Amino acid sequence: MDFSLTSTQVMIKDSARDFLSRECPLRTVIKALDDSETGFSPDLWRQMVEMGWVGMSLPTEYGGVGSSFMDVATLFEELGYACVTVPLLSSVMLAGRTILEAGSSQQKAELLPSIGNGSRILAFALTEPDYGWSPEFVGLQARSEKGGYVLNGTKLFVPDVQIADEVLVVARTSKGDSPEKGITLFRVDKNAPGLSHRILAGWAADKMNEVVFKDVRVPASAVVGPVDGAWAPLQRALDGATAILCSYMVGSMQKLFEMTNEYSQNRIHFGVPIGTFQRVQDYVIDILNNTDSARWTNYEALTKLDEGMADASLAVSTAKAVASQGFPRSAMDAHHVHAGTGGDTRYGMYLYTKKAKTYHSYLGDAAYHKKRIAHALDLSKQVPAGRGSARP
Amino acid sequence: MDFAMTYTKEQEAFRKEVRAWLEANAKMPAALGKVPLEGRDTTREQYTWARQYRSKLGHKGWLHPMMPPKYGGGGLTLDHDIVIKEETARYKVPSASSPGDVAIAYLYVYATEEQKQKFLKPLVQGDIVVWQLWTEPESGVDLASIKTLATKDGDDFIINGSKNYISGIYEADYLNTLVVTDPKGPRHANLGQFFFPANLPGISWEYQELITRSGQHFVFFDNVRVSREYLVGGETQGWRVTQSSLEMEHGTEGGLGNREPLIQDLIAGWKEGRRNSLAHGADAEEQLVDAYIRTKLASLIARRNFWMFNTKRTQTYQGPQNEWWGRETRIRNAEHLLELLGPHSLTSDPIWGLLDGRVELAQRGASMATHGNGSYEIDKVIMARRVGLSRTKEVAAPTH
Numbered sequence: 001m002d003f004s005l006t007s008t009q010v011m012i013k014d015s016a017r018d019f020l021s022r023e024c025p026l027r028t029v030i031k032a033l034d035d036s037e038t039g040f041s042p043d044l045w046r047q048m049v050e051m052g053w054v055g056m057s058l059p060t061e062y063g064g065v066g067s068s069f070m071d072v073a074t075l076f077e078e079l080g081y082a083c084v085t086v087p088l089l090s091s092v093m094l095a096g097r098t099i100l101e102a103g104s105s106q107q108k109a110e111l112l113p114s115i116g117n118g119s120r121i122l123a124f125a126l127t128e129p130d131y132g133w134s135p136e137f138v139g140l141q142a143r144s145e146k147g148g149y150v151l152n153g154t155k156l157f158v159p160d161v162q163i164a165d166e167v168l169v170v171a172r173t174s175k176g177d178s179p180e181k182g183i184t185l186f187r188v189d190k191n192a193p194g195l196s197h198r199i200l201a202g203w204a205a206d207k208m209n210e211v212v213f214k215d216v217r218v219p220a221s222a223v224v225g226p227v228d229g230a231w232a233p234l235q236r237a238l239d240g241a242t243a244i245l246c247s248y249m250v251g252s253m254q255k256l257f258e259m260t261n262e263y264s265q266n267r268i269h270f271g272v273p274i275g276t277f278q279r280v281q282d283y284v285i286d287i288l289n290n291t292d293s294a295r296w297t298n299y300e301a302l303t304k305l306d307e308g309m310a311d312a313s314l315a316v317s318t319a320k321a322v323a324s325q326g327f328p329r330s331a332m333d334a335h336h337v338h339a340g341t342g343g344d345t346r347y348g349m350y351l352y353t354k355k356a357k358t359y360h361s362y363l364g365d366a367a368y369h370k371k372r373i374a375h376a377l378d379l380s381k382q383v384p385a386g387r388g389s390a391r392p
Numbered sequence: 393m394d395f396a397m398t399y400t401k402e403q404e405a406f407r408k409e410v411r412a413w414l415e416a417n418a419k420m421p422a423a424l425g426k427v428p429l430e431g432r433d434t435t436r437e438q439y440t441w442a443r444q445y446r447s448k449l450g451h452k453g454w455l456h457p458m459m460p461p462k463y464g465g466g467g468l469t470l471d472h473d474i475v476i477k478e479e480t481a482r483y484k485v486p487s488a489s490s491p492g493d494v495a496i497a498y499l500y501v502y503a504t505e506e507q508k509q510k511f512l513k514p515l516v517q518g519d520i521v522v523w524q525l526w527t528e529p530e531s532g533v534d535l536a537s538i539k540t541l542a543t544k545d546g547d548d549f550i551i552n553g554s555k556n557y558i559s560g561i562y563e564a565d566y567l568n569t570l571v572v573t574d575p576k577g578p579r580h581a582n583l584g585q586f587f588f589p590a591n592l593p594g595i596s597w598e599y600q601e602l603i604t605r606s607g608q609h610f611v612f613f614d615n616v617r618v619s620r621e622y623l624v625g626g627e628t629q630g631w632r633v634t635q636s637s638l639e640m641e642h643g644t645e646g647g648l649g650n651r652e653p654l655i656q657d658l659i660a661g662w663k664e665g666r667r668n669s670l671a672h673g674a675d676a677e678e679q680l681v682d683a684y685i686r687t688k689l690a691s692l693i694a695r696r697n698f699w700m701f702n703t704k705r706t707q708t709y710q711g712p713q714n715e716w717w718g719r720e721t722r723i724r725n726a727e728h729l730l731e732l733l734g735p736h737s738l739t740s741d742p743i744w745g746l747l748d749g750r751v752e753l754a755q756r757g758a759s760m761a762t763h764g765n766g767s768y769e770i771d772k773v774i775m776a777r778r779v780g781l782s783r784t785k786e787v788a789a790p791t792h
Contacts, residue, residue, distance in 0.1 A: 129744065131735065131736065156735075156744060157735040157739075200741040200744060200745075201739065201741055202738050202740045202741065202745060202752045203740075203755055204735060204738045204739065208738075208739065210741070210744065268530075269531075269532070269533060269534035270537075277769075279769045279772075280769070328730065331759075332758070332762075335759045336762045336768060339533070339762060339763035339767055340527065340532050340556075340557050340763050343602045343603050343604075343759060343760050343763070344600065344601070344602060345602060346601065350759065353603075357737075357738055358735065358738065360730055360734075361730075361734035361735050362735075365731070365734060367731070
């Protein structure tokens with residue numbers, strides 16, 4: 001048993017921490033990006049490409065490094081620590097790895113190298129107004145017509161569409177006897193006739209888009225993976241991306257802990273540092289407990305994914321359920337301790353709060369992942385069905 | 393015990409009169425646009441209208457109905473006050489933002505007769521807008537540790553320092569300001585409570601960018617000369633004097649009506665059938681019921697305080713308890729909203745958000761609910777003192 005980071009992981013962590021603390025200070029660069037229209041810095045993206053961060057997780061035959069999930073997670077923890085927003089999760093871990101799981105050899109050869117070197121950015125569109133991450137929530141229709149398909153429907157709360165070249169769309173080509181049947185993936189050019197998109201105003205951490213498809217025509221070659229049968233490979237990609245998102249959340253929680261701990265030791269009230277008061281200590285320790293819970297469930301999930309273990313999905317859902325609950329709580333605990341300072345946008349802590357509220361739901365909230373856990377534990381066979389419902 | 397608000401014939405007759413007057417005076421012209429969700433988005437024209445309306449209401453004696461007419465009030469009874477509060481709440485108007493109205497408490501108790509005519513009366517009549525200046529960058533809940541200094545210079549004081557988190561929009565006429573008057577004096581016996589014009593030379597302010605946009609400022613004092621006539625109560629009595637205002641601000645007054653109409657409106661929207669998905673996996677009913685219960689509790693506590701305050705019953709822990717319930721409701725309801733609505737709760741988009749941006753505002757507001765007028769934890773500290781649990785013995789300050 002060995003819980004230490006490998007030398008590669010230490011190098012990734014140290015170089016990422018060094019670069020991001022220098023190039024992406026929270027109160028200037030990160031805040032400015034958040035305030036900007038697209039939330040994207042081409043310069044920062046280019047630097048990440050040059051450092052080899054973008055293509056890391058893709059196999060070497062496509063120009064990547066073939067890094068393990070744990071290696072990639074080490075980077076994402078640092079991105080979360082610094083509260084950085086880049087299309088890395090959307091383009092590589094979601095769209096890219098879905099193409100890796102589901103695509104033809106030709107598609108993989110055509111698309112993955114440019115995804116890996118950052119020259120092609122993909123958004124990943126699954127969720128719709130009736131929001132959810134399982135197949136029964138996929139209703140956007142893809143009708144087969146004249147050797148191609150016509151897409152109609154709306155995708156909602158999709159990050160990175162505003163900067164993407166293409167959108168990987170999860171659509172429904174038919175209705176089967178279970179929701180997984182009939183799911184098909186499509187590559188759609190962002191500027192395709194009939195596709196319109198806009199960023200939604202509000203307090204989400206990333207720029208979330210509404211994407212409307214009105215008779216959007218795509219050729220048969222736009223299909224990625226098996227027609228009607230894309231859910232299985234898609235779910236594999238989702239599991240990996242979810243674990244990586246959890247790593248980001250762990251990094252952010254770590255920063256919230258350090259920020260709150262430091263503030264408690266330096267803010268003097270009633271003649272003493274406020275960290276002297278047990279009530280304040282409680283919040284700081286709760287953040288620490290939530291951070292470590294998220295960290296260790298995440299590490300187990302990443303390890304199981306890297307080892308290809310059968311119960312990796314269960315571990316991923318465990319990690320996401322824990323992080324989905326722990327991150328928003330930690331953000332609120334940090335607000336309790338920081339009080340007025342935390343409400344001041346110049347201080348920048350609110351940028352983590354926005355991440356917490358957004359990633360609570362992104363790739364599935366705790367309620368969704370707990371259902372996956374229950375299913376994996378076969379609880380319907382163990383636990384008696386509910387009785388005494390208030391409903392008539 | 394009677395929870396129902398029953399009204400006398402006299403109240404119903406009065407209600408007709410109030411309603412008729414409000415119909416004629418409380419409707420902002422449509423040309424001025426929609427009343428904004430957040431104070432900082434109030435246009436100058438809307439603000440001007442709001443000030444005029446407030447003044448009209450004040451001159452009718454209805455801004456502070458139970459204050460004596462000698463000080464600009466209506467000289468009315470609690471029965472009238474209840475009707476006025478219920479009826480005015482039916483009209484959506486922009487805020488003229490006069491948070492310094494809490495000064496009424498200390499002016500009434502501690503000001504000289506001359507000061508009452510000069511400051512209390514115009515305030516009660518709604519002719520002046522007052523900002524409330526307590527907090528400083530280094531002094532939040534530890535208010536007694538403030539540093540803004542008033543140095544004696546003949547019959548005047550020269551004030552230097554800064555305040556932050558000062559609520560208001562556009563401008564104030566007067567600043568209700570707590571400062572240090574005796575830098576060598578012991579804690580709690582070294583402060584002075586001032587009520588002075590906002591346009592004295594050396595005073596400036598700028599907006600503070602916060603997570604919510606109700607409107608808060610930094611206020612700077614650069615060698616501001618303030619005459620002694622603006623000092624209320626004794627020169628070093630400021631801590632005691634300000635307690636009356638703090639008591640007012642800290643939940644003692646309570647209130648009628650639904651504390652968090654957002655949940656009620658969300659439930660009503662639910663029943664009518666909604667366009668967007670809700671409860672993507674969460675147990676919607678239980679989340680909504682929990683939010684309903686919380687909101688109900690907060691409203692009941694506020695109502696209890698309203699009754700105690702207006703029947704002049706002694707309150708001990710009830711004020712801070714009311715404050716705490718308000719915070720707890722806003723913080724926990726935001727959690728329920730996130731569980732129920734996911735990303736729908738984070739957008740103010742007219743199509744995909746809910747209740748005209750009120751849900752998204754509630755998400756931001758939760759981070760701000762921990763503090764302001766004290767804090768979530770300080771409320772509990774005060775409650776503990778008031779029930780005898782701490783070494784610090786404390787009773788509620790006088791407010792009327």
